Structures are given as C-alpha cells and as structure tokens.
Amino acid sequence: MTIKHLRVDYDKVNPTGSFSPGDVLSGRITVVTSKETRVQCLLVEAEGKAEVTRPGEDGHPPTTRRDRKRYFYFENIILQDKKGDGSEIIGRGKNVYSFTFEIPNRDMPSSYEGKWGKITYSLHTKLTRSIWLVHKSKTEFPFLTKSEFPFVSKSKRIIIGLKEPQYTTRILFLGSGKVTVNVSSEKMGLKQGEAMEVRAEVLNHSRCAVTPKFHLSEKQTFVSGSRRVVHTNDVAFGAETSVVPEGSVQTVARTLSVPPLLPPTFFNCSMMGLQYELKVGHGTLV
Known part of the structure; x- marks a missing residue:
C-alpha cells in the first residue's frame, strides 16, 4: 500500500495528560508513504461530544439509535488540492505535520463512560487521495472540567459533590x-x-x-x-x-x-x- 502509516498524536500539558477548558492542544500528524503520493486533502479535527445509546424497553437490548451533543468542533486543513491539478504531494518516507487548537474556555463535562453513554474528546485525521481512497486515524485525549464540585440537591446523600456534613x-x-x-x-x-x-x-x-x-x-x-x-x-x-x-x-x-x-x-x-x-x-x- 502507498500509505503505510497514518497517525495523530498530541503533546501532554501536565503529568496526568489531561486537558481542561482554555488549554492549548498541540500535536502532529505522521504519514509514512512508500513513494511520492498525490493527495486531495489532509486534515485534522478536534471534537468534544456526549453520546447516549437509547436503551431497550422492558428488558430488550439497546437500539442502534444514538443521541449526540457536540461541545466543540474544529477543523484544520493541512494540505488541500484546491485547483485539482494534483499539485499537492506527500514525499516518500516519513512526513510530520504540526497543528494547534485552543479548547474553548467554558463549562464542559469531563471524559466519562457509563452504562448507556459516554463523553469523549478526540482528534481525528483524514487523508483523502480520491473518492475511493480515504485513510483515517483517531486518538482520544482525557478531559477534566474546571468545575470542581457542581451544585447538587441537598436532599441527596452525595459523598462526592456536596461540601457539608x-x-x-x-x-x-x-x-x-x-x-x-x-x-x-x-x-x-x-x-x-x-x-x-x-x-x-x-x-x-x-x-x-x-x-x-x-x-x-x-x-x-x-x-x-x-x-x-x-x-x-x-x-x-x-x-x-x-x-x-x-x-x-x-x-x-x-x-x-x-x-x-x-x-x-x-x-x-x-x-x-x-x-x-x-x-x-x-x-x-x-
């Protein structure tokens, strides 16, 4: 195959590797090819979203229907053949492309995965050579909200979230x-x-x-x-x-x-x- 390796990575900003609202997320796309390759587009996307799988009723398995909420979405086009003349070429061997995103400084939930849903923050890269030849790669990064203890009802016996006896x-x-x-x-x-x-x-x-x-x-x-x-x-x-x-x-x-x-x-x-x-x-x- 012409595209031997495609990967997207990010740089850690702290020892835990987690990101928070307002942080700058930097990384790189690594493309390894066996020969010079013409591309239509090479891009990277950053996305934060919540997704819930609709549970089945009366003990039935969950349906394939999913509800989604997007917290942010950014796209950075690294290479693009705007003229359509095949002028965008990735050289033979290892090629590295850098990118930077700024995470919005607003309240968003932390990364989480539960029984019927999950909250994920991820990077996606896509290399398009033609309508039939599309290469993709994805990596998730941990996200931690700045809201240390959100408000909860005092009628509940919360052990993480309510600061009072x-x-x-x-x-x-x-x-x-x-x-x-x-x-x-x-x-x-x-x-x-x-x-x-x-x-x-x-x-x-x-x-x-x-x-x-x-x-x-x-x-x-x-x-x-x-x-x-x-x-x-x-x-x-x-x-x-x-x-x-x-x-x-x-x-x-x-x-x-x-x-x-x-x-x-x-x-x-x-x-x-x-x-x-x-x-x-x-x-x-x-």
Missing part, C-alpha cells in the same frame, strides 16, 4: 421488630482517594442481632429523547465485624475511603449525570 435516619422493619439507623458524617464533599468518618447509631428493637453494612451507591442517569433511564451499582466498603445485639443501642464508627479511580460527580451534561449516595443497611444474625 449531613445527618439522616433510616427505619427498617423486620419480622421480629424494628431497627432504626441514624447516620451522620463529618463531611460530604470528597475527592478520589480521600476518607471520611461515618457514624451509624443503631437502635435494635428487634429480636435478632444485626450488623451494619456500608455501601457506596453509584447512580448513572441517561436521557435519550423523552426517556430517562437510571442505572445503579452498589459497591460494598468491605466486611463488617460490629454486631449490635438484640434489644440494644450501639454507635458504630467507620472511616470510609473513596476509591482512587472513581469518576467524579457531574451534573453539567444535559444527556447524562453521575452522583453517589452513602447507604447503611444491615445483616441479621438469627
């Missing part, structure tokens, strides 16, 4: 009686890898011993057309050893660490959202 009560009815769990926390706004102390006051008025269990509930929300779909996933913080005997009151304190690779809460995308809730349940010991 919170107190809640949960009443559980068992066949042998009632169990009341009062949960309090020192803070609710956390970053990945951080820890917080959670206290659970368990009023066990049942005839069974109970063991408090702490869970982190991930709530993904997707909007496609007129449909709103919610996908939840509970992650346990590990086995519990504290046992509250029957007919007693006991306070259980636990320091919970947020997994370091957990995606942060976001609410600045109209097609999808992500939030977390801290849940305290129990297991019974007969």
Whole structure:
C-alpha cells in the first residue's frame, strides 16, 4: 500500500495528560508513504461530544439509535488540492505535520463512560487521495472540567459533590421488630482517594442481632429523547465485624475511603449525570 502509516498524536500539558477548558492542544500528524503520493486533502479535527445509546424497553437490548451533543468542533486543513491539478504531494518516507487548537474556555463535562453513554474528546485525521481512497486515524485525549464540585440537591446523600456534613435516619422493619439507623458524617464533599468518618447509631428493637453494612451507591442517569433511564451499582466498603445485639443501642464508627479511580460527580451534561449516595443497611444474625 502507498500509505503505510497514518497517525495523530498530541503533546501532554501536565503529568496526568489531561486537558481542561482554555488549554492549548498541540500535536502532529505522521504519514509514512512508500513513494511520492498525490493527495486531495489532509486534515485534522478536534471534537468534544456526549453520546447516549437509547436503551431497550422492558428488558430488550439497546437500539442502534444514538443521541449526540457536540461541545466543540474544529477543523484544520493541512494540505488541500484546491485547483485539482494534483499539485499537492506527500514525499516518500516519513512526513510530520504540526497543528494547534485552543479548547474553548467554558463549562464542559469531563471524559466519562457509563452504562448507556459516554463523553469523549478526540482528534481525528483524514487523508483523502480520491473518492475511493480515504485513510483515517483517531486518538482520544482525557478531559477534566474546571468545575470542581457542581451544585447538587441537598436532599441527596452525595459523598462526592456536596461540601457539608449531613445527618439522616433510616427505619427498617423486620419480622421480629424494628431497627432504626441514624447516620451522620463529618463531611460530604470528597475527592478520589480521600476518607471520611461515618457514624451509624443503631437502635435494635428487634429480636435478632444485626450488623451494619456500608455501601457506596453509584447512580448513572441517561436521557435519550423523552426517556430517562437510571442505572445503579452498589459497591460494598468491605466486611463488617460490629454486631449490635438484640434489644440494644450501639454507635458504630467507620472511616470510609473513596476509591482512587472513581469518576467524579457531574451534573453539567444535559444527556447524562453521575452522583453517589452513602447507604447503611444491615445483616441479621438469627
């Protein structure tokens, strides 16, 4: 083949390799050819978009229909045969072409991939030799919004996103009686890898011993057309050893660490959202 290699790369602006609104994105296109090659056009595109696959109804598989929202799109034409006389030629061997884009300085959601949708930021390059000979290459780059903690409703027990202590009560009815769990926390706004102390006051008025269990509930929300779909996933913080005997009151304190690779809460995308809730349940010991 005449075009042996086509690739698009970008330069990192920080150790993590992520970009944010207002950053300058620079990179290069590398084209390797076996001989001199006439081209109609060589271009590179930068794009940020959200995409949701419409879930199937009543347990059916998802449809092929997708809803999209574009946050930005730029195009940089490197080579173009405007006259159509074949004057644009790529030399034999390795050829490198540089480009630069400036990412818009406005609120956009971070890169994310969930159950029914994803938010991606990518570079595309396309080399057109004729209407039948088109070569393409793509690479995605991580994007991190500057909105550290978007606004969330205070009625939700968010552990990443709400910077204030919170107190809640949960009443559980068992066949042998009632169990009341009062949960309090020192803070609710956390970053990945951080820890917080959670206290659970368990009023066990049942005839069974109970063991408090702490869970982190991930709530993904997707909007496609007129449909709103919610996908939840509970992650346990590990086995519990504290046992509250029957007919007693006991306070259980636990320091919970947020997994370091957990995606942060976001609410600045109209097609999808992500939030977390801290849940305290129990297991019974007969």
